[in-house]
Amino acid sequence: MWKSVQRAAMATVHLVVAAAMCFGVYIFITVLLIAAIGTVAVVGCWLLPEAVLLIRRIAGAKRNLTALWTGREIPEAYPPMTGTLREQLRISVQDPGTLRDLRWMVAYYLYGALLALALPLWPLGLVVDGVWAGALRRSPVVLPLIVKLADTEARWSTALLMPSPKARLARRVEELKETRADAIAAHEAELRRIERDLHDGAQANLVALSMRIGLAKRAYDRDPDAARRLLDDAQDQAEQALTELRQVVRGIHPPILTDRGLVGAVRALASSSGLTVGVEDGGLEAGTRAPAAVEAAAYFVVAESLTNVAKYSGADRAEVRLARTRRGLTVRVRDEGRGGADESAGSGLLGMRRRVAALDGTFEVTSPAGGPTVIDVELPCVW
Template sequence: MDAAMGRAWRATRHLLVGAGLSLACYLVFALLLVGLVGTLLVIGAGLLPETVQTVRSFASFERRRVGARTGEGVPEAYPPLTGPLAERLRHATTDPATYRDLRWVLAQLLYGLTLCCLAALLWLPAVIVDGIWCGVLGRRPVLLPVFDAIADLSCSWSRGLLKPPPGAGLAQRVELLTATRAGAVAAHGAELRRIERDLHDGAQARLVALSMRIGLAKRAYDRDPEAARQLLDDAQDQAEQALAELRHVVRGIHPPVLTDRGLDGAVRALAASSGLSVEVSAQGVVDGPRAPAAVEAAAYFVVAEALTNAVKHSGASRAEVELVRTPMLLRVLVRDHGRGGADESAGSGLLGVRRRVAALDGKVSLASPAGGPTEIEVELPCAW
C-alpha cells in the first residue's frame, strides 16, 4: 500500500506540474499572437523569434519531464535562432519543429489541466475505496494505479507531439557536416599556406644559397682552391640547414615519429621535450590496433598544441596527458596545472584544434576556470 501510494503521489505531482505548465502555455500563446501581429506590422518583428525561443524552452522542459518519468528521453532538433533579425525570423517561421511545438502548446492547454483535474477528483474516492478494500482484503490498493495510468497517458501524448519531425535529424546532420566541411576547408587552406610559407622562406631560400655557393666554388676552384674549399664547407652547412627545414615542414604534415614510434611513443617524446614535468598514461594505445594515420596525427597535434599553450600562457610546471583507445574512439585529455583562463578567441591555437578535430567528426571540450587547471579533452571516432 505504501509503495502504491508513493507511485500515485509521484504521478499526481507530475500532473500538477503539467497543469502549471498549461497555465504558462496560456501566456506563451498570448505572446505568440502579439509577436505575430507585431511581425505583420513590422514594428514588433523582433518579438516573434524570442517568443519561439521561449516556446522551445517550455517544450524542452516537457521533454525532460517525460524522460525523467519514463526513462526514455525525447530527442529535439532545432536550428539555432541566431544571426540578423531576418535570418532569425526565417528560421522561426520555416522550421517544422516550431509548428509541432505550437501544436503541443495548444494540446497542453487542454489535456494538462484536464488530466490534473481528473486526478484531483479521483483522490477522495481512491482514499475511501482503497481504505475499505485494505480493511477487508488486506493491503490491496484498487484505484491508486489509475493515477499512474493518467500520468503515463500525459507522457504518451507529450512524446507523440514533441518528437522531431521525420528527416529533422538528417537535416541537422547535414547542417553540421556543412559547417564541419567549411572548417576543414579553412584549416586545410591555412595548412597549405603555412607549408608554402615554410618552403619559400626556409628550405627554398637555403637551397638557392646552396646553389650559389656551389657555383662560386666551381669558379674559384682552379684559381683559389682554399676559397673554393671554404665555399664548399659553407654549402654543406646550407644543405644541412635546408634538410632541417624540410624535416620541420614534413613534421607539420605528418610527424615521422608517429610512423616510427606510434602515438604513445610520439606523445612521450613530445612530453620529454616540452619543458614541463609531464605524466603520460595510455590505455589500449600500445596493445590494440593502431588508429588511422589521420586520427593519430590529429591526436599528436592536440597534445603538441596543448603543451605549447601550457608553456607559453599558463605558467604551469607540470601537466598530464591521457590517451585512451576504445573500440569506437580515441580519447585524448591534456591537463595543465597553470593559471587557467584559456580563451579560444585570443589566438592560442585552440581554434585550429577544433577545426582539425571537426574535420574527423570528433568532439572538443575545453574547461579552463580562472586559477586552473586547464583541461582539453578530445574524442576522435575510429572503430577497430
C-alpha cells in the same frame, strides 16, 4: 519500500515542475496570440521571430526536464534564425521543428491541465496509501501510480517533441556544411603554415646553399682553401635545410606516428614537453590502430595542448588520457594551471577545433578562471 518512496518522490518533483511549466505555457500562448495578431497587422511582424525563439527555449526546457527523468536525450533540429527580417519570418513560418513544438504546446495545454488539477490530491493520496499499506501489510498503490504517471507524461512529451526525420536530416546537412567549412579553413591554414615554413626555413637555406656553392666554384682555382671553407659551409647549410624539411614533413604527418603508433608518439611528446606528463593509453597499445587521419588529429591535439600548458597555464604537470570506445577514439588533456583558456586569444584552440570538426568529431574546452583546464575530444572511427 524505501526505493519505491524515493522513486515516487522523484516522480512527484518531475510532475510538479511539469505542472508549473504548464502554467507558463498558458501565459505564453497569450503572448503568441499577440505576436500572431501583430504579424497579421504588419506593424508587429518583428514579434514573430522573437516568439519563435521563445517557443524553442520553452520546448528546450521541456526536453531537458524529460531527459532528466528518462535518461534519454531528446535532440533539437532547428534552422538558425538569421538574416533579414523577411528571411526570419520565412524561417518562423516554414520551420517544421517550430510546428512540432506548437503541436506539443497545444497537447500540453490539455494534459498539463490534468497534472495541475491532480496536484492537490497527491499528498492526500500518499498519506492514505501509506496508512492502508501499513495496516493491511500490503504493497502501496499510489506510489507506483505516481511513477507510472510521470513515465506516461515523459513518454508523451518525448513523442511530441522528437524532431521529424526530415528535420533531423536538414539539421544534419547544416552540420555537415559547417564541418566542411571548418575543414576547408583548417586546410587553408595548414597550407599557409607549410608555405610559410618552406619560405622562411628550407627555401632560405637552399638559396644560401646555392650562393655558397657558386662562390666556391669561382674561388676553386685561385683560392682552394677558401673554396673548401665555402663548401663546408654549404654542407652545413644543406644539413640545416634537410632539418627544416623534416620539420615541415613532421607537421603534415609525423613519421613517429607510423613508426611507434599513437601511444608511442604521445609518450615521446610527453617526454620532450618539459612537463611532468602522465599518459594513460586506455588499452590502445594492445589493440588495433585507428585510421591515419584520426591518429594525426589526436596527435596534433595533444601536441598543441601540451604546448599551451607549457606557455600559458603556469602548471608543471599535465595528464593525457587516450581511450578506445565503440564510437571511436577519445582524447583528454588536463592541467591544474590558471585556466581561462580563450579560443579567440590565438592559443591554437580554434585550429584544434577545426581539425577535429573536419573528421566529424567533437571538441570541448572547460577552463574556468583558476583552473583546471580540460580538453575533451572524440574522434569517430571504425576499429
